[in-house]
Amino acid sequence: MVTAVRQDKAKPQIRRVVVSGYYGFRNSGDEAVLKSILFALAEEGAEQGVQIVPVVLSVDPAWTTKMYGVESVHRMKLGEIVRAIRGSDGLISGGGSLLQDATGAATIPYYTGVIKLAQLLGKPTFIYAQGIGPVNRRWMDRLIRGVMRKSAYVSVRDAESAELLGRMGVPRDRIDVVPDPVMGLPLAREAASGGGAADAEPAAAAGKSPLPVVGVSLRHWRKDGADLARAAAALGALARSRAVRLRFLPFHTPSDAEASQWVIGQLGDLGESVAEIAQPGDDPQAMLLEVSRCDALFGMRLHALIYAANQSVPLIGLSYDPKIDQFLNRLGLKPIGTTESLDPDAFAAAVGRLLDESAEWRTAHGGVIARLKQEARKPAKQIVAKIR
Template identity: 70%
Template sequence: MAGTRNSQVFRIAVSGYYGFRNSGDEAVLRSILLALEKAAAEQGVQVQPVVLSADPEWTSRMYGVESAHRMRPGDLLRTLRSCDGLISGGGSLLQDVTSAKTIPYYVGVLKLAQWLGKPTFVYAQGIGPVNRRAMYPLIRSAMRRSRYVSVRDAESAALLARMGVSPDRIEVVPDPVMGLPLPPGTVPAARGGAAAETPPVLGVSLRRWREDGADMARAAEALVALSKRRPVRLRFLPFHTPSDGVTSELVMERLSGRLGEGSSAELAAPGDDPQAMLLEVSRCDALLGMRLHALIYAANQRVPLLGLSYDPKIDQFLNRLGLTPIGSTESLDPEAFADAACALLDAPEAWRDRYGPAIEELKQQASNPAQQIVRDLRHNRSR
């Protein structure tokens, strides 16, 4: 049992890629915190999160919660000892594409909590790619000992099953950000569309993936092709600072002097708050996204979207909506992109009518993990 004396108060550590000012991961954290707060209120208890962060002071200021440094063993151990359980997730934590150290770190946090006798909960994670099969036993062990395991797509569930985790223990749920609300007191601006006097806004979220920059060159050509078809306001949205801002500026340089008449390009600066970025996306008429959470933000706000794939997680999210990518980092046809983008900008309601039901279902399911975790904590405390 943890150090909280009040039977109606639960301290729970939250582990993820937090404190790095990545809008997508910060949106995951904000979504989890809000979902836990709502679930706790509905079940008549309180949850006190303690976030494991790369920048605890910033995280505490941003979210109004207690934080501890994720890379300081002493802080980590004290935090886990003081808590009633650990949430791992969401996001793409258990993958070895970005670094070989990622899986050992996140599995290590899970295993430490389990060694301390704390219940662990895996919250809407995207599992994989896992190219190093030596990681399979580590992941399998941590998952088998977790009280609750949820993943954000069927492909992640299938990968865990291949590792030896029983499919009966895995719940497929939406990414938590599908449930993220706009900032309190704000509403999305009226969207433009084909009949508006001003050009419609196409949100653009790009990240550099190929070392030679060929993917960004293809994206620039596609945007030029669109601008030749119709006036459009290209609003670049940096989801990871400063890298996405630098990438956006490089692409904008490629567009300089080449856009069609009446078209323009600009760089947004929504700041660090993920809900502020969600508001930015809500004010777009359509969105071209490479970043997964740019696409999730758009779906959350029912903004017609086109996905540019650089990782299986992009394809997997689009598949849940019944969509496929418009291209990838290896191939993007400018005219096909212009065709698709014009169709979205000219008839956004048709897109919403077609894909709205799938989006609504995901939004309704987004709080399922939080409800289950709070329920489990209450049941465990009452035994």
């Protein structure tokens, strides 16, 4: 009898957790957020003796299940959502920029609606490293305020998001400011072995090009394409000032690949430089490996910049949204330009310095990067502790 009791105590507790976010759309940044959350929950669960069983709300449940090996239900089928939440021990909302109305008026009502549904069903809700805003429709403040006040744990990915929630009426002392979850995402080899950045160096070196590799992550933003034209002029200036390999990294397919192809067509004579588009596939860790093999990265996509910081790749950002400025600010950096203004000569000189002074860049920013990677695990630690 005593032996049976000991065996039972050794078994981990099982907790089912529904995860809500912008998942299944095959956007590398958002998929990286999901993979980072799943990885952190599994690691923290193992440390605390809890087996977390995620159920992901996805626009493509079959693909999500195949990609991550987790249960998944359709994010737009209410009956499936209700059954998943009712059978769970809680709901995680995040990460990413879920609570903003720049992409449309339906976004905030959808995500707050899912959180509210879980609360009505008596389940604890957890906000995982979200970026809040912009919120231009003031009537949406009450939707956000209502679910945040009733959540068991609230974390946001930058101080500006915390301040915005505070202005909406969410008590500031209930909000943790943490890094984006992707700062804690390991390379695939690290995920299997538990290794660190030092272990990643041979893998990165294995893919090095004879020419310095400059990763490029662009997206459509301005309807007239003037921002991409400016980026093309800047990249052309860089390529003609020194021999480089411009490796375009499409984070959201097919739109980013189309934007990259258009920019390549505008570069003109590159001299000894070359331009190409990477095809890493859907796995976020495959894109993380691509970024790790770059000598520098020029990013418009937020998660391209986060991937670079994760792998200590010197980076330079182009701002199209406050979230870009906010992330760069955490690293002590400023964008090289915006979608409205980008000086080609200043850009070429700045990237040149990153390539020539990469060791100095890593020394200057290594401390804050290490801290952000460690702090990225805090939400998972807190959630597992509260749900066990």
